[in-house]
Amino acid sequence: MKKYEELNHYEALEIPPGASPFEVSQAYKDALSIYNEDSLITYSFFDDDERDLILKKIEKAFLTLIDPIKRTTYDRKLVRSGEADESILTKKERKKPISLFQTKYPRNKGIYLKKIRKKIAAKDMKKLSNEIFSSDVISGTDLKNLRESVGIDLQEVFEVTRVNIPTLKSIEENEFDKLPPTIYLKNFLKSYSDIFQLDSTTIIDGYIKSMTIYS
Amino acid sequence: MTQTCPIGGGKGGSGKSFITSNLGVLLAKQGKRVVLVDLDLGGSNLHTFLSLKNPKLGLHDFLIKDYKTLDEVAIPTSIPNLSLISSTNCSHEIGNLFHSQKLKIIRAINKLSYDYVLLDLGAGTIFNILDFFLISNKGLFIITPEPTSIENTFQFIKAVYLRKIKQVLKQKAFNSFVKKLQAKTKNTLIRSPMELVEIVQKQDPKKGKLLQTELEKLQFRFIMNQFRKETDVTMGNKIEKLCNKHFFAKFQFLGNIRYDERVHDSIYSRNIYMNRYPYSITAVDLQNVAGKITETHEDPALKTVKSS
Numbered sequence: 001m002k003k004y005e006e007l008n009h010y011e012a013l014e015i016p017p018g019a020s021p022f023e024v025s026q027a028y029k030d031a032l033s034i035y036n037e038d039s040l041i042t043y044s045f046f047d048d049d050e051r052d053l054i055l056k057k058i059e060k061a062f063l064t065l066i067d068p069i070k071r072t073t074y075d076r077k078l079v080r081s082g083e084a085d086e087s088i089l090t091k092k093e094r095k096k097p098i099s100l101f102q103t104k105y106p107r108n109k110g111i112y113l114k115k116i117r118k119k120i121a122a123k124d125m126k127k128l129s130n131e132i133f134s135s136d137v138i139s140g141t142d143l144k145n146l147r148e149s150v151g152i153d154l155q156e157v158f159e160v161t162r163v164n165i166p167t168l169k170s171i172e173e174n175e176f177d178k179l180p181p182t183i184y185l186k187n188f189l190k191s192y193s194d195i196f197q198l199d200s201t202t203i204i205d206g207y208i209k210s211m212t213i214y215s
Numbered sequence: 216m217t218q219t220c221p222i223g224g225g226k227g228g229s230g231k232s233f234i235t236s237n238l239g240v241l242l243a244k245q246g247k248r249v250v251l252v253d254l255d256l257g258g259s260n261l262h263t264f265l266s267l268k269n270p271k272l273g274l275h276d277f278l279i280k281d282y283k284t285l286d287e288v289a290i291p292t293s294i295p296n297l298s299l300i301s302s303t304n305c306s307h308e309i310g311n312l313f314h315s316q317k318l319k320i321i322r323a324i325n326k327l328s329y330d331y332v333l334l335d336l337g338a339g340t341i342f343n344i345l346d347f348f349l350i351s352n353k354g355l356f357i358i359t360p361e362p363t364s365i366e367n368t369f370q371f372i373k374a375v376y377l378r379k380i381k382q383v384l385k386q387k388a389f390n391s392f393v394k395k396l397q398a399k400t401k402n403t404l405i406r407s408p409m410e411l412v413e414i415v416q417k418q419d420p421k422k423g424k425l426l427q428t429e430l431e432k433l434q435f436r437f438i439m440n441q442f443r444k445e446t447d448v449t450m451g452n453k454i455e456k457l458c459n460k461h462f463f464a465k466f467q468f469l470g471n472i473r474y475d476e477r478v479h480d481s482i483y484s485r486n487i488y489m490n491r492y493p494y495s496i497t498a499v500d501l502q503n504v505a506g507k508i509t510e511t512h513e514d515p516a517l518k519t520v521k522s523s
Contacts, residue, residue, distance in 0.1 A: 003413075004461065034453050041453045044366040045461075047406055 004054065008083060009061035009074065017075070017088040021066060028062040112159040116195060119151050129198055137213060138206030144172040146196065161191035168192075171207075176215050182208070219324065219332040220508070221254075221348045224357040225367030227338035230440040231255075231357050233478060233488070234501070235335040236264035240489045241505035243297035247330035250289055252300045254320075254347050255337035257310025259302040265292050266485045273301040275309075277323065278316055285323040293487070298329075312343050321350055331508075338367075340374035348375055349382065355436045355469070355508075358454070360446040365454075372435070376408040376462065383429045384415070384422065392418070409461065433464035438504055442471035469507045472500040 002011065010017050013027040034041050035054050046054065064070045078084035128149060132142050147157070154165050161168075167188065170178040179185055186204050193203040222235045235251055243249045253261035253274070262270050270290050277288045277300075289298040302309065312320075324332060336344050348354045354375070358368050381389045396414045397403060405411055412430070416423030435458075439451045447453075448471070455468040475497040481488040492498055 034457055040360070040362060040365060040447075041450060041457060043362045043369075045369050045457070050406075 005057070007057075008078060009064055010084075012057055012061045013065070017078070017084050019065075024062065024065045028058065028066075031058045109160055112156050116152055116156055116160065120196065123150050125150075125197070129196075132198070133202060136206055137210045138203055139210040139214070140172040140174040140207070143192065143203075143207075147172070150196070152195075157192065157195060160195055161188070163188045163191060174210070174214060176211055217328055217330065217332055218353065219327075219334065219351040221334040221336055221350055221354045222357065223336035223344060223348045223354060223371065224364075225338060225340060225369075225371030226359070226364045229338075229357045229359045229364055230472075230478075231338075232261050232264055232335050233482070234357055234438060234440060234472070234504075235333050236261060236487070237489045237501050238505055238508070239297055239331075239333050240265075240294050240487060241502060242331050242333075242509065243294050244489075245505070245509060246296065247509070248296050249331045249333065250298045250300060250327060250329045252285075252324065252332065252334045253302045254334050254344075256302055256305065256312060256343065257307070258337050259305070261335050262299060262301045262303055263485060264482065264487070265294075265297075265299060266487055267292060267299065267301075270299065270301040270303060273304045274320070275302065275305040278305070278319070285320075285327055317343055317346060321346065324350055340371055342378070345375055345378040349379060352432050353434050353436065355438065357438050357440050358451075359441040360439060360443070360450060368437075372458070372462070373408050375435075376430070376433075376464065377405070377411070379430060379433065380408060380411060380415075380426060383426050388422070412463070427463055430463035431465070434467065435464055436467045436469050436508075438469050439471045441474045442500075443474045446471075469504045470500060472504065473497050 004012075010019070013024065013031055015023055015027045019027070033039060035051065035058060037051065037055075042051070064074050072089075075084065075088050079086050079089060128146055132138060132146055154168050157163070157168055158165050166178075167180065169175075171185075171188065171192070180188070185207075189204045189207055190200040193200040222231050222238075224231055232253075232255065239249050239251045251261060251265075253259040255261070256274075262268075267290070272288045272290050274285075274288065276282060277285055282288055285300055289300050291298055324334070334347055334350065336347055338344075356368060356371065358364055384392065392411060392415050393405065395418065396405060396411055399414070400406070400410070412423070412426060415426055437451070437454070439446075451468040451471060455466050458464075458466040473496050475492075475495055477492050477495060478488055478497065481491045484491075489498060489501065
């Protein structure tokens with residue numbers, strides 16, 4: 001146990017050396033709730049001189065640690081005297097708050113997209129697209145054949161388009177009763193054709209035509 | 216292995232006897248063999264909390280007649296496994312115990328072989344109480360959330376602490392260190408026992424080291440009694456933190472025990488509270504504390520891990 005007078009600013013406030021300004025002010029409030037003159041917790045525990053010393057120490061610790069410039073100087077002093085580790089001098093990357101409405105795609109989208117692009121580049125896309133566009137009716141089976149001949153699996157399509165796998169399957173298997181309303185379907189088909197860099201309007205028109213024919 | 220647990224606290228009326236009796240009941244109901252010793256000499260009333268009228272046998276018989284052990288003067292209570300050594304039949308001057316009698320009692324208590332020996336102490340900081348409190352390293356004190364109680368508690372802790380220092384250093388060395396401290400601070404009073412420890416550590420490192428290890432052996436526990444809903448819930452934990460920071464001894468906060476009007480009712484009707492109101496919030500709080508004392512207390516998080 002260290003004597004109270006010998007505690008450094010961090011120990012006096014009972015926070016780790018890397019604490020954030022918010023933690024510093026919170027710890028300061030906590031310390032005051034214990035050591036302040038009107039606190040019930042230390043009632044009659046110290047005489048006035050002792051309490052004054054402690055409060056002055058807490059005050060000084062707070063004012064030093066809350067000021068970024070003073071804090072850096074103080075941290076350097078601690079490191080020099082060997083009391084603290086050097087790592088406290090480098091500011092740690094703090095996590096930023098996550099926005100409530102996250103609009104960005106998940107990070108791994110890029111990885112999958114790259115993989116798919118690579119596979120597409122290896123194939124003769126012109127020949128495959130001519131094949132699919134040869135008829136103006138495009139069924140799910142055509143789409144499936146295209147996908148399989150390029151060598152992309154459903155998981156990869158899902159990672160890029162975020163259209164769930166059961167829906168993708170229904171599209172490819174021509175299970176029209178399981179498909180979402182047309183407005184969504186059109187968008188799904190657009191994302192699907194975007195992967196293969198095909199003209200989306202032709203694909204959507206062709207697929208809708210096949211729906212009217214087969215159902 | 217007998218665990219002796221003195222239950223004290225500076226202020227009167229904080230619930231020492233109430234908690235002693237009900238903790239005893241709870242521990243006995245767990246199947247432990249428990250004996251309660253009423254050491255509030257000159258103010259003994261523990262038997263009333265246990266709905267016993269005028270015990271026939273007690274500490275008086277042990278002090279006057281030639282009983283060999285305290286065990287022989289213990290009387291059974293209505294709770295199985297729970298006995299009481301009452302001091303209500305002692306003389307009216309028993310409050311001013313002779314030194315030899317005190318030593319006799321302390322020696323006899325150390326010889327008791329039960330699972331738990333709970334000592335109900337009186338209020339104040341006279342040497343008898345401090346010495347009884349220091350029978351075990353695991354003393355328990357009761358606080359209520361009022362300035363008067365907090366004030367008396369700190370006085371009590373400091374007095375116990377100083378008494379322990381005196382026990383470790385022995386009278387002669389103790390006095391010389393006190394004189395040194397007085398000369399240094401130009402104050403006839405010792406403001407805090409920690410100052411004395413500092414002086415010892417500075418002047419005589421070897422003794423200082425011994426003192427520190429002896430003081431670190433003390434493991435005080437405390438309960439916040441008569442806890443009302445307006446009270447700051449973190450108060451107990453903050454006191455624990457404060458004491459751990461400023462003393463060498465360890466302090467452990469065992470929990471809050473909520474205030475209940477019915478405690479008064481049960482005492483008034485001379486019923487055992489735990490028997491009369493076993494499902495009240497206060498009873499649950501007492502059970503938690505008893506659990507912590509037997510260390511079988513498991514928190515819910517641990518339980519789920521075990522069951523899964």
